[in-house]
Amino acid sequence: MNMKKSVLTGILGVICLLIPSCKDYPVDDDGRLITTRGQCYMSMFELLGPDNRTVLVSAATIDTVTCTVTATAKFGTNIKHVKPYCSLVTDAILEPEMGVWTDFTQPCKYTVVSGNRKIRKEYTITVSLQGE
Amino acid sequence: MKIFRNIASVILPVCVAFASCSDDSDPVMKNDFIKKTVSPAIAGQQLEFAYAMGAVTGTLGTATAQASIAGATGTGFGEYSYYTTRVALVVGETNYNAGNDVPLKTVSQASTSGTVSTATMESRIDKVYTDPSVPYGAGMVDMKAATIRYYYVVPEEAQGKEVSFVFSSKSSAGDEASCSTPAYKVSKMDMKRLIDMSNGGAQYFSIADMTAYTQAEVESGNLSSKIDFAYIYQNGFNGFTYGHVFISPGSDPKYFAQPLIPGGWTKNKTLMEKRVDVRDAQLKGSIPNVFIDDIDFETLDLSAATDFALNFVNDEGAFMKTADGKYLAYVYVNSVNSAGTIRVSIKRYPLN
Structure with a gap:
């Protein structure tokens, strides 16, 4: 009898775990989940050169209040031809996407969009070159 | 009925066995080859x-090897076969550990004439083989089987073409196999290894010549138009x-730590892009077996590259494109020394 009770409890437990994970979130045009999260910020920024190594002198400074990112590239870096990468808060997305060759001789703008797609914050990324 | 079934169950495997053993068309001599070189043919x-x-x-x-294009000097069969020793061994003055390949002379005479290389085999060989x-x-013991080496030195006239080989062998009884x-593609690339450059010495490099020159050599030979970068x-x-x-003669002066391009020289702007993880085994001279091949140059885009590259250390390198558009190149850094020397190797790909 005790055995039967434990099995039943186990099955009910699994079902309880499955119910929330099966909840249908809508997806956007790119197939990414639109969730309930409203947080909207960039947490890390990185810049790689053609040799796939960082070109930054030190970690970029991110101000999530003014929505600005400032970074300094090493002396001699060709900042016309670098690949940016960043980390965002959970479920947020970035427009346009990073990871492509980008010219950072002028400040570049990227928009962070929250998981629920209701909050948008435009970040301005400024990269200066060491020695200039 | 049961008896028939039992007889059938005995006869059937026997028939199968006979069929698999009977192979009258089996040649009395057999041969095969392996291409040991995995690097591009340069x-x-x-x-x-x-x-x-x-x-x-x-x-x-x-044994005979016929190449579709005659090989350069050095082409031909080697005189040795190899076996892997199970025990430590001293042969002549050479020590071999267990697991080492030990050479045994299996070819009495090897020669090459034009496209054909021939090896005359020894008739007997050490039993350990x-x-x-x-x-x-x-x-x-009598040498009834052996594996010998054939070395083909890629000639310049084969660049950009394909080369293939026909191997054949003949036994003392007159039996033959081939x-x-x-067809193997021969690269368009040229390669030169271990070129020394130094601060104040041979520090001007010509990709066309694949040579480093001193300032005096550049000026006496009027070579400044051929200088693609300085060290x-x-x-x-x-x-x-x-x-x-590495810096182009035409680079922005703010990147020159030393004023090393005299005023009257041609200021070539050589495009270059540094790589830290392209360790070409041919340029390096050892593993890993990673190679730059023609395809890497054919797909290379240096349109956004600079004309200098800073802070090289061992095993790094840079893809380059000469200012006259004649060559792409990969210059690999074999070693650097804080005394102001660098040893480089180069693979060069012609664009015309």
Whole structure:
């Protein structure tokens, strides 16, 4: 009898775990989940050169209040031809996407969009070159 | 009925066994090859093949390799076959550990004439070659089978073409066997290894010549139009990391730690892009077996590249494009020294 009770409890437990994970979130045009999260910020920024190594002198400074990112590239870096990468808060997305060759001789703008797609914050990324 | 079934169950396997043993068309001599070289075929470099042959009757007589394009000097069969010793061994003055390949002379005479290389085989060989359990030098046996090496030195006239080979062998009983290789693409690249450059010495590099020159040599030979980059070593520059640097004569002066391009020289702007993880095994001279091949140059885009590259260390390098558009190149850094020297190797790809 005790055995039967434990099995039943186990099955009910699994079902309880499955119910929330099966909840249908809508997806956007790119197939990414639109969730309930409203947080909207960039947490890390990185810049790689053609040799796939960082070109930054030190970690970029991110101000999530003014929505600005400032970074300094090493002396001699060709900042016309670098690949940016960043980390965002959970479920947020970035427009346009990073990871492509980008010219950072002028400040570049990227928009962070929250998981629920209701909050948008435009970040301005400024990269200066060491020695200039 | 049951008896018939039992008889059938006995006869059927026997029939199958006979069928598989009866192979009247089996040749009395067999051969095969392996291409040992995995790197791109570059003019002046070697392609190595292992050619195996075995005779049922008689002993091995001759082996022949016919190349579709005559090889350069050095092409031909090697005189040795190899076996893997199970025990430590001293042969002559050479020590071999267990697991090492020990050479045994299996070719009495090797020659190459035009496209054809020939090896005349020894008739007997150390017994250890056929039976690794016996000690080296325990006795000799007839050589009925052996694997020998064929080395093809890629000639310049083969660049950009395909080369193939036909191997054949003949036994003392007159039996013959042959096999053909597929066609192998010969690279358009040229390669030169271990070129020394130094601060204040041979620090001007011409990709067209694949040579480093001193300032005096450039001026006396009026070579400044051929200089694609200069080498500078300076630990730091204006407080920034600088190190071992390649810089085009036409680069922005703010990147020159030393004023090393005289006023009257041609200011070529050579496009270059640094790589830290392209360790070409041919340029490096050792593993890993990663190679830059024609395809890497054919797909290379240096349109956004700069004309200098800073802070090289060992095993790094840079893809380059000459200002006249004639060549793409990869300059690999074999070694650097804080005394202001650098040793480089280059693969060069012609664009015209």
